[in-house]
Amino acid sequence: MAIIAPDIGIDLGTSNTLVHVRRRGVQINDPTLLVVSGNEKRTIKAIGQDALALVGRTSAGDVAVRPLQDGTVKDFDLTEAILRYFIRKAIGVSHLVKPRMYITVPSRISPVEKRVIKEAAASAGARKNAIHLIDKPFASAFGSGLPVFSPEGSMVVDIGGGTTEVAVISLGGIVLSRSIPQGGIKMDNVIVEFIKHDHNMLIGDRMAEDIKIDWGSALPPSEDRKVVVRGRDLITGLPQTAEISSSRFYAALHGPCLKILDTIREILDKTPPELCSDILRKGIYLVGGGAQLHGLDRFLASELSLPVTLARDPMLTAVSGVGAMAERSDVLSKLTRANF
Structure with a gap:
């Protein structure tokens, strides 16, 4: 049994959570997602990749839940549960001294929201006096190798x-x-709404994400292609297939790009x-x-x-930033108090 747990850097995101373990690198890159029963006890059925595999295939009463919304905690208990799961998956549980943690957070969250994240991390297994919240843009810049400590x-x-x-x-x-x-989820939702409005067809979140990755663009396509999309007819309730011009996905995503x-x-x-x-x-x-x-x-x-x-x-810049802090704790002494 290891006495002291290794330091951990966590990029805690709405869509995905990545975990960097000191001297081991990135050990976790999983969806920030759980499948829970819809009853009062809310039994957790699956977490991370296992939960993603069940999306759209769950039985009646089971729901897929993202415990963070817009980068902040929406559900404390499920955030604690998912953090505990990822920490144990990354470093195990047999340590007398709990790990120090460096966790990304949105740069403008309130002190109350910061306290909630610290409490969730402590409940999940972090050392209470060694939980450091790092503004995500700063972590990304540091992880990208930008001169964040220089005057420029x-x-x-x-x-x-x-x-x-x-x-x-x-x-x-x-x-x-x-x-x-x-963000990426908003772009997926825009595609879902566009297909619902223009084709009376409902597609799943995973289908929308696949369309965004394969056919989404911030620029007009050089060649208009026909894309086969499968979903459910909103009128008949039956499976439906539609052919949609790839240029329509560019048009749908133009709004988020402009914002x-x-x-x-x-x-x-x-x-x-x-x-x-x-x-x-x-x-x-x-x-x-x-x-x-x-x-x-x-x-x-x-x-x-x-x-x-x-x-x-x-996707790796933020976790690279907090991971570098986990590798070199002296970096913290250089940070301004605004980053905590």
Whole structure:
């Protein structure tokens, strides 16, 4: 039995949770999802990948639940349960000294919301006096190798499952930021609603995500293709197949892309001139799973007349940041108090 548990970095997201264990790297990359019974006791049937496999296939009375919404805790008990599950899966349970944890959080959550996350982490197995909450855009910037402790400014656009955060970072802290409820899940929902409205057909969340990955785009497609979509007819209730032009998915996703663009413009407008000149020279860094929408980097670069760099592994930047903190605890001494 190991006496001291290894330090852990956790990217706690609306869609996915990633866990980095010190000296082992990323050990968990699972959906932040549970399947629970619909009765008063709410028995947990499955968590993570096992829960995802049951989506759309559960028996009557069982429901799929995401315990976080827009990056904040919606259900304390289920958040605690999913954290405990991932921690045990990553490092086991036999430790006399509990692990230190570095957990990503949205940059503008309230002190009450921060306390809820700390309480959930402590209940799930973290050392109570060693739970460090790190602003997610800062973690992503640090994980991307940006000079976060230098005086020069860096802009990060972090598009997660539930939110998009735009932040300007300098001297070890976030200078200004804004979060909007636009992310990968919102894009999936837009596709579901478009097909429901235009084709009287209901598709599942996984089908919508597959369409977004395969056919979604922030730019008009160079070639219009017919996409076969399967779902349920809303009038007859029977299985239905429809052929939909790929250009229609571009049109459906244009709205979320514009909202992200407007938020970037708003932050740029409020950025101090000295930092703005740094951003003009260096450009914007695009991170998070939602940043992988086809052509989004080129769309933003064209509209803003700025360089836009898509991270090599957009989903891994935040967990890389808190993972690096788990590997090197001295990093914490450099952070401004704004990051806790």
